[in-house]
Amino acid sequence: MMFNFQIEKPKTALIDYQTTYDFIALGLGPAGMNGALYAKRKGLKTLLVGYDLGGQLNNTSDVDNYLGLGNVDASVMIQKFKEHITALEVPMLTEVKVTSIQKNDVFEISLDNGEILKTKTLLYAFGGNPRKLGIPGEQAYASKGVSYCVTCDAPFFKKKHVIVAGGGNSALDAVIDLSRIASKVTIVHRSQFKGDQTTIDQIKALPNVDIHLETQILEVQGDITMTGVRVLDKKTQTESFIEADGIFIEIGHIPNSSLLEGLVDLNDAKEIKVDRFQQTSVPGLYAAGDVTDNPNKQIIIATSEGAVAALSATSFINQKGDK
Known part of the structure; x- marks a missing residue:
């Protein structure tokens, strides 16, 4: 059951556009919230x-x-996070939406309300989104059979038949993980495999994996809930239905x-490069969560990265002698 919690807007008196903050966290997900919590507990504005x-x-x-x-x-998890943030008066x-970020003596963050925020250190935690197929039924059955995270949702499909859409390394790794849990895994890809050959060979040897390429x-x-997918065999131009959970x-x-x-180093996937x-x-300038080059996009990892960023920012300010 989903709960719809009303989120109270903060009092405008709490927002000071004239001062320079010690630490601003951009992003209201687990990384940003935990970063702000840790920074507040460290005494940073x-x-x-x-x-x-x-x-x-x-x-x-x-x-x-x-x-x-x-x-x-x-x-409910969002509400618990919010209650913790509120209790610490963060x-x-x-x-509001951020329209631009500049680095001069301090970081300047322009907002769509016309205001500009200034801060000595900045945590960027605006996350990311999984690529979608963009097909009928995908949105309707999201979280009702359609998933974008094997690590998160695989246990819900124990001893069931699941489909993996994709042919790159992430899809192939997902197939291997799911093969240990699901009764059957069907991989469907519109062209040929693009992953490592050793992984492809490993998948072909799995007894409970069915492969549909050029599909x-x-x-x-x-x-x-989802009952299956309608597919097109591109070689024969015939349609069929694959039943799956x-x-x-x-x-x-x-x-x-x-x-x-143009401000920070990104990798080829446009993820922000970060160190430990x-x-x-x-x-x-720090980054945490799904927007970084950490390949493991998990809630608990994003939360911990937010804490690491805040602690690093505290050390950065202390070393500079800022008060």
Whole structure:
């Protein structure tokens, strides 16, 4: 069951556009929220900025791999995070969008409300989004059989038949992981495999894996939950239906890094390069969560990266002697 919590807007008195903050966290997901929490506890003048509280958690139904919470509705997790932030009186500026970021003596963050925020250190945690097939039924059965995260959702499909859409390394790795849990895994890809040959060979040897190449997924179908997909065999131009309990779409990830293009180093996938301190190529600018080059896009990892970024920012300010 999904819960719809009303999020109170912060009092405008808490937002000071005239001062220079010590630490601003951009992004209202787990990375940004935990970064702001840690910075506030370290005594930094802190502000948490973003549009929708919860970030990518808003696109998830249930979470069962966050230590200590068990199987929890994602909206309940968002509410728990919010209550913790509120209890520590972390100032939040919500329902605003960042239009540009510049680095002069300090970082200057322009907002769509016409205001400019200034800060000595900055955490960029605007996350990312999984690439989608863009086919009928995909959105309708999201979290009802359609998933974009094997690590998150594979246990829900124990001893069931699942489909993996994609032919790159991430899709092939997903097939191997799922083959240990699901009764059957069917991989469907519109062209030929693009992953490593050793992994392809490993998949072909798995007894519970079925392979459909040169096959395009046309539609996700179902009733209350997904029941299968309609596909087109591009070699014969014939359509058929593959019955399955779920589908994992593994065709890539789109990081929300455009605001930092030209300012920090990005990899070929436009993910922000960070070191073990979550430091980007620009001193004082940190990144955490799904927008970074960490390949493991998980809630608990994003949360910890936010903490690391805040602690690194505190050390950065202390070393500079800023007060």
